[in-house]
Amino acid sequence: MDEPVAEGNSSPNLDKLTEIYIKIRDARAGVKAEFDARDTVLKDQLGLLEAEMLDACKDLNASSIRTPHGTIIRSVKSRYWTNDWDSMYTFIGEQGAFGLLEKRLHQTNMKDFLAENPDLLPMGLNVENEYTVVVRRSKG
Numbered sequence: 001m002d003e004p005v006a007e008g009n010s011s012p013n014l015d016k017l018t019e020i021y022i023k024i025r026d027a028r029a030g031v032k033a034e035f036d037a038r039d040t041v042l043k044d045q046l047g048l049l050e051a052e053m054l055d056a057c058k059d060l061n062a063s064s065i066r067t068p069h070g071t072i073i074r075s076v077k078s079r080y081w082t083n084d085w086d087s088m089y090t091f092i093g094e095q096g097a098f099g100l101l102e103k104r105l106h107q108t109n110m111k112d113f114l115a116e117n118p119d120l121l122p123m124g125l126n127v128e129n130e131y132t133v134v135v136r137r138s139k140g
Contacts, residue, residue, distance in 0.1 A: 057072065
């Protein structure tokens with residue numbers, strides 16, 4: 001159960017800390033928005049240049065091209081995924097290829113599972129809890 005919320009300004013110092021916190025958070029949001037906008041333009045420009053360089057590599061049938069300013073290297077990047085997890089789990093189990101999976105727990109699903117099954121604690125499970133602070137802006 002949640003603890004009761006203290007109302008009002010229990011300390012002028014806490015009000016000042018909250019005010020400064022919100023100002024800094026707003027300033028960071030502004031800086032991030034400006035960065036993101038500028039970065040998007042630069043990423044788009046790089047994308048256009050990369051497309052031209054890929055075309056040049058294709059036209060020259062080259063995997064790399066040396067220039068006075070640097071070397072252009074064309075490589076293949078592969079991504080793998082499945083639309084049929086049941087079949088994939090079966091395949092991985094049959095082949096004993098568990099290294100094809102990433103070793104991590106889905107945080108929200110584990111939290112929900114433990115809440116629904118408080119008497120079931122998987123062997124080897126580690127839990128770390130820490131207090132955090134959330135600051136909400138006044139509606140005034």
